Amino acid sequence: MNSILLRGNFLRQSRIPRKSTGLSLFGGSLLRGRSFHNTPCRRIVKPYLLADIGEGITECRVVSWFVKPGDRVNQFDAICEVQSDKASVEITSRYDGTITALHHEVDEMAIVGKPLLDVDVDEEISAADEDSSPVAESPNAASESPAEMPIEPSTPSMSSELLEETPEPPAAKNSGLSAPSVKHLLKEHNLLLEDIPGTGKGGRVLKEDVQRYVASQAPPAPSAKPTISPPPEAQSTDQVVELTPNENQMCRVMTAALTIPHFGFSHSVDFTALNTLRQKFNKNNIHGQPTTPPKLTALPIVMKALSLAFSHHPKLNSHFNPESETGKPRLTIKGSHDFGIAVDTPQGLVVPVVRDVQNRSILSIAGEIKRLSDLAKQGKLTPGDMKGATFTVSNIGSIGGSVVNPVIVPPMVAIVAMGKTEEVVVLTGEKNEKKEVSTRQKTVLSWSADHRVLDGAAVARCAEMVGRMIEEVDGLGVILK
Structure with missing residues (x-):
């Protein structure tokens, strides 16, 4: 079927094959083209x-x-x-x-x-x-309908110009291989890819190459003493603000938590042996791993102790549905220990999930905590990173506070919060023997449980087992899986 070059479509026919003869009306003669019966190339x-x-x-x-x-x-x-x-x-x-x-x-x-x-x-x-x-078609293409556009004759010079291919400019160095993060950094710092020495395969520019280049171009820091900023002025009028997405989510979850009858339990645990062990580990590099692991804190050790205790008290690692499809309350005891960890970020509180704690080593748990915490503080967590928790651990003591009242997030049935570690003067020694005064490092663990499915005795027994594992951490390795 013959096609007719219409005004308004002229400039958009930019990808006509070189050998095509095109189609024109010139002096009443009709030239038949070979490519115009295909789907038009439109911007x-x-x-x-x-x-x-x-x-x-x-x-x-x-x-x-x-x-x-x-x-x-x-x-x-x-x-x-x-x-x-x-x-x-x-x-x-x-x-x-x-x-x-x-x-x-x-x-x-x-x-x-x-x-x-x-x-x-x-x-x-x-x-x-x-x-x-x-x-949506480009405005120029939509301005006139085909029925309204008059047919204009084309001259041989116009046809020959139309059939000439415009050579494409040469591609920049490795531009097609650059990762989105590299292109974003280049755009952010107004740099050209050609200016950055690449250390990747085949001279490919990596994100680290851009960061090093930016650091090398940065002016030296001023030696003047920092000035103290004046305190902000007090606000004299009321201000109505919208909740952030994190705050909206917290509002919904905490409103749902109001339906849960919370049972609280707290106990003081001696962290002296645990802290001595992890400090020795961090100082002496005794891990024997080919790569340096993250700094070992108390949190991954406590999480491993919790997982071991849950093998004896599995109901604490459960989801509760008060209105299941059968119309009756139903408790689902979870086989995997997927622990949510509360992380404080500039955007607010988020709770990413460390999965399969029961199958991980303490070092593996520590590495996953660091990875998730870094992503959380950068605002890079995905929805998959934060769903499916079976139990929650809050390390609120890293900010401050001793005894707290953590709130359960449904459908979970329990949560524990670690308070601040404090030096405490205690009397040590066996019963009926002379006592000695010493200092110990104590941390309060505060538990909350859903009293609809967990009674106080069950929570207390599990909490005491966790406490013994922490206080006798030297023997914890004997029972680790």
Whole structure:
């Protein structure tokens, strides 16, 4: 079927094969082309929809944009960061093209399934692609309908110019191999890829290469003494603020926790032997591992003791559904010990999950705690990092406080909080023998349990077993799996 070059489509026919003769009306003669019967190559503006990130999330807050209208993007380039109630997610581009519009400002809420931005896509879009998602044609293409556009004759010079291929500019060094994080750093610091010495395979520029280059270009720190900033002025008027996504999630969870009858139990545990052991480990490098492990703290040892105790008291590692499908309350005792750890971040409290504690070594637990904590403080946790906890451990003592009243997060049935370790003067010695005065390092463990499914005696027995394992930590290795 013959095609006719129409005004308005002239400039968009930029990818005509070199051997095509084209089609024109000149002096009444009709020249037949070989390529114009195919799907037209159009420059289109494609809305980029916010994808479903799981967990039933319907909206996300736009934390930051990495692009602006007019910026060029390639596939997998980072375009923005969004935050749901549970995690922050970095959104990457699915297309090569130019950003034409951003639909949301920073801190606005974006709806799942609705456009985040518009991209002027470079490539041809097949009929299947056009049917699968909404497409807005470029304004020039939509300005006149085919019925209204007059046919203009083309001259031989115009046809020959149209059929000439425009050579593409040479690609920058390793630009196609650069990771999104590298491109984002280059854009952030206004650098060119060619200026960065690459240490990766084949001279590929790595993220560390960019960071080293930026550090080497940074001006020396001033030697002047830091000045003390004046205190902020007192606020004289009321201020209404919206809750952050983390605060919204906390509000919902804590409202649900009001239905739980909490039973509290606290006891003081001697951490002297545990602290001596971990300090010796950290100082003497006795781990025998080929790589240096993270600094050993008390938390992974306590988590391992909890897991061992749960093999004797499994009901504390459970989920409770007061209204199951049978219409009766149901307790599900979990086979895997997946412990949520409360982490304080600039964005608020988050609780990532260390999985399979029962099958991990203490060093493995310590490494996973560090990995999750680093991601949490960077705001890079995913929804998968924070779902499915079977028990929660809070190390509130790292901030302060001794005896606390932790709140259970449903559907879990128990939680424990570690208080601040303090030096305590005690009398030691066997019964009916002369006592000696000594100092010990004591930490209070505060437990809360769901009194609908756990009674006080069950919690106390489990807590005392955990306490004995901590106080006799030298023998803990004998029973470790």
